[in-house]
Amino acid sequence: MSIVDIYAYQAVRTISKDQVWARYLYWGISIAFLVLVVLVIINFDRSAGPQHPLFKLMLGSFVLLFVPKLIISAPLLLEDIVRVLVGLSGKLIGTQADDPFLPSRRKFISQAALLLAAIPFAGIIHGILKGKYNYRVIKKTLYFPDLPAAFDGFRISQISDVHSGSFDNPEKIAYGIDLINQQKSDVILFTGDLVNDRADEMDPWKEVFSKLEAPMGKYSILGNHDYGDYTNWPSPEDKLANMDKLYKTHAEIGFDLLRNENRVLERAGDKIRLVGVENWGKGFAQHGDLNAALQGTDPDDFHVLMSHDPSHFDEVVKKHPQKMSLTLSGHTHGMQFGIEIPGVIRWSPVKYRYPKWAGLYEEAGRYLYVNRGFGFLAFPGRVGIWPEITVLEFKKGDTSV
Numbered sequence: 001m002s003i004v005d006i007y008a009y010q011a012v013r014t015i016s017k018d019q020v021w022a023r024y025l026y027w028g029i030s031i032a033f034l035v036l037v038v039l040v041i042i043n044f045d046r047s048a049g050p051q052h053p054l055f056k057l058m059l060g061s062f063v064l065l066f067v068p069k070l071i072i073s074a075p076l077l078l079e080d081i082v083r084v085l086v087g088l089s090g091k092l093i094g095t096q097a098d099d100p101f102l103p104s105r106r107k108f109i110s111q112a113a114l115l116l117a118a119i120p121f122a123g124i125i126h127g128i129l130k131g132k133y134n135y136r137v138i139k140k141t142l143y144f145p146d147l148p149a150a151f152d153g154f155r156i157s158q159i160s161d162v163h164s165g166s167f168d169n170p171e172k173i174a175y176g177i178d179l180i181n182q183q184k185s186d187v188i189l190f191t192g193d194l195v196n197d198r199a200d201e202m203d204p205w206k207e208v209f210s211k212l213e214a215p216m217g218k219y220s221i222l223g224n225h226d227y228g229d230y231t232n233w234p235s236p237e238d239k240l241a242n243m244d245k246l247y248k249t250h251a252e253i254g255f256d257l258l259r260n261e262n263r264v265l266e267r268a269g270d271k272i273r274l275v276g277v278e279n280w281g282k283g284f285a286q287h288g289d290l291n292a293a294l295q296g297t298d299p300d301d302f303h304v305l306m307s308h309d310p311s312h313f314d315e316v317v318k319k320h321p322q323k324m325s326l327t328l329s330g331h332t333h334g335m336q337f338g339i340e341i342p343g344v345i346r347w348s349p350v351k352y353r354y355p356k357w358a359g360l361y362e363e364a365g366r367y368l369y370v371n372r373g374f375g376f377l378a379f380p381g382r383v384g385i386w387p388e389i390t391v392l393e394f395k396k397g398d399t400s401v
Contacts, residue, residue, distance in 0.1 A: 148270035160330025161373035165201030192223025192308030281309030334385030
C-alpha cells in the first residue's frame with residue numbers, strides 16, 4: 001500500500017463518515033487492481049508485447065486509478081504540513097492541556113480534493129473511449145530563404161507512430177486515412193513505428209493504408225519498434241524473417257522505405273533531397289547513419305530529413321556540416337498524456353525525457369518538427385495529447401520580410 005493510497009483513503013473516509021460501503025468500495029477496487037497485476041505477471045505473453053489485452057487493461061486501470069489518487073493526495077499532504085506547523089506553534093506558545101496537538105482534518109479539503117480528482121478521472125475515461133482516435137490536423141507554414149523557387153507552396157503531410165498492433169476500430173482508422181487524403185499534400189511522409197513488434201500486426205490494415213494518395217510519392221522510415229527488439233523470437237532467423245516481411249509491407253502499402261538513403265524530389269526543373277535514416281536514439285539501438293544517407297547529395301542541396309527519434313536532432317543533425325533545413329520526427333507520442341492550450345500552456349511528463357517532444361522547433365536556421373503520433377501504444381488512450389496529422393507548407397522567403 002503506497003502513501004498515495006493512504007491519503008486517497010483518508011479523503012474517502014473523511015467524507016463518507018457512516019457510509020461504510022464507500023470504504024469497502026474503495027478497497028475493493030484497489031484490491032481488484034492488485035489481482036489484475038498478479039494475473040498480468042502470471043499470464044503475460046512477451047511475444048504479444050504491449051498489445052496483450054491484459055497488459056492494456058492493467059495499464060489503463062493504473063492510469064485511471066493512480067492519477068486521480070495522486071491529485072487527491074497533494075492537497076491533503078499540504079494540509080498535513082500546515083496541521084503540523086499549527087500544532088508545533090500551539091505547543092510553543094502554550095496550548096491548553098486538553099487541546100489536541102494537531103487540529104482535525106477539515107472536511108472541505110477532502111471534498112475539494114475529490115472534486116479536483118474527478119476532472120482527470122473523467123478525462124482519462126474519455127481518452128480511453130474517444131481520445132485515441134480524436135485525430136487533429138495541425139498546419140504550419142515554414143519559410144526558407146534558400147528554398148528552390150519551384151517548391152514555393154510545396155506541401156508535406158506527415159504521420160508517425162502508427163503502432164498498428166494497438167488498433168481496435170477499423171471505422172476510425174479508415175476515417176483517419178481519409179482525413180490524411182483530404183489534405184491534398186504533394187507528398188506523404190511516415191516517420192517510423194508502423195508496428196509494435198511484429199510485421200503481421202499490419203496485415204489487417206494494409207488495404208486501408210494502401211488508400212493513402214500523394215502525387216509526388218509516399219515515403220517512410222523505420223522506428224525503434226519496427227526492429228522487433230521488444231519481443232521473444234524462437235530464433236535469430238525468425239527475427240530476420242519478420243524484418244523482411246516488414247520491408248515488404250511498406251512496399252505493399254505504397255511506401256518507399258528509406259534505410260539510410262535519399263531520394264530526389266523534382267518539381268518544374270528544381271529539386272530537393274529527401275533523406276531518410278534508420279532509427280537513431282539515445283538509449284536505443286542506433287541503426288541510423290546520416291553520412292551514409294547523404295551519399296550522392298550536394299552540400300548546396302535543400303535537404304529534408306526523416307529521423308524517427310527527435311534526440312537525433314540535438315545529438316547529430318543540428319551539428320552536421322551539411323544543413324538539414326527540416327527534420328521530421330515522432331517517437332514521443334507526447335506520452336499520450338498532457339495539457340495543450342494554444343498560447344497558454346503546453347506540458348507533458350515526456351518533456352523531462354525529451355526536451356523537444358511535440359511541435360515545431362528551430363535552431364540556427366534548422367527546423368525540427370515532432371509529430372505526436374497517429375496511433376497509441378501500451379496505454380489504450382490519449383488524454384490531452386491527440387493523434388496528429390501534420391501538414392507543412394513550404395514558402396520561399398524570410399518571415400521577417
